[in-house]
Amino acid sequence: MNDKELCPICGEGHVTDHVDQVESEYRGKTAMLPMHYQICDTCHSDFAGAAEGKKNKRAIMAFRKSVDGLLTGTEIVALRKKYKLTQDQAAKLFGGGPVAFSKYENDDVSQSESMDSLLRLVRRSEAAFWELVDEKGLSADFTQDKQVASTTRTAQILVMANYRGGTPRGPDKTTLRPYLSETKKWNS
Numbered sequence: 520m521n522d523k524e525l526c527p528i529c530g531e532g533h534v535t536d537h538v539d540q541v542e543s544e545y546r547g548k549t550a551m552l553p554m555h556y557q558i559c560d561t562c563h564s565d566f567a568g569a570a571e572g573k574k575n576k577r578a579i580m581a582f583r584k585s586v587d588g589l590l591t592g593t594e595i596v597a598l599r600k601k602y603k604l605t606q607d608q609a610a611k612l613f614g615g616g617p618v619a620f621s622k623y624e625n626d627d628v629s630q631s632e633s634m635d636s637l638l639r640l641v642r643r644s645e646a647a648f649w650e651l652v653d654e655k656g657l658s659a660d661f662t663q664d665k666q667v668a669s670t671t672r673t674a675q676i677l678v679m680a681n682y683r684g685g686t687p688r689g690p691d692k693t694t695l696r697p698y699l700s701e702t703k704k705w706n707s
Contacts, residue, residue, distance in 0.1 A: 523535070524557075526559035526560075526561060526562060526564065527566075527568075528559060528562055528564045528566065529559060529561055529562035529564070531561050531562070532559040532560045532561025532562055533559070533560050533561075534557040534558060534559050534560070535557065535558055535560065536555065536556075536557055536571075537555070537556055537557065537558055537565070538553050538554065538555050538556075539553075539554055539556075540552065540553060540554075541553075541554040543579060543582060545579075545582060545583050545586050546586050546587075548586045550582050552575075552578045552579060552582055553574075553578055554567075554575050554578070555567065555570075555571035555574045555575055556571055557571065576627070577592075577625060577626040577627065578626075580626040580627065580628070580629065581593075581626040583629065584626065584629050587629065589629055589630060589632070589635045590630070590635055590638055590639065590642075591626065592623060592624045592625055592626040593624075595620070595623050595624050595630075595638065596624045598638055598641070598642045599620065599624070601642070602641075602648055606618075606620040606621050606624070608657070608660065611655065611657065612651060612652065612655055612657060613634065613637060613638065613641075613651075614634070615630070615634060637651075
């Protein structure tokens, strides 16, 4: 018995999956993108069903996001995993709706420029991430991770305090006192 899918066009043949690299152009930029389709072994029709159409749309969207200077789905997944966030937590933290991050990560839709800027800021600055967590009132969800981050932040502050005007120097209590008191705030 043949378990291949019947051709929806002729109803007699069986279809096989194919992928070709196709040149795509957007805003003056071109790229070779994978385009998925199926071919019938009897009528030789080629077509893209719903599953292939979804894959093709996602490849095009990822290309367009990169041309527009937006983070791709893969980059957004990496950002979310960096902070050990679920998609639901990311949606609560950054906004965009309950399924926004699934759509951003799968390249189903493009995030707005303002959302992209916020994501880039948080990707670049762990301190900005924790400020946003505090601002959104989600601190209780991340207490253990915040303790690890505050230890890292303390080390960064000590390095900054030890380096002024291009000249490294040893820390003294007068220089570090404001930073150390702020560190106590982060750890509480």
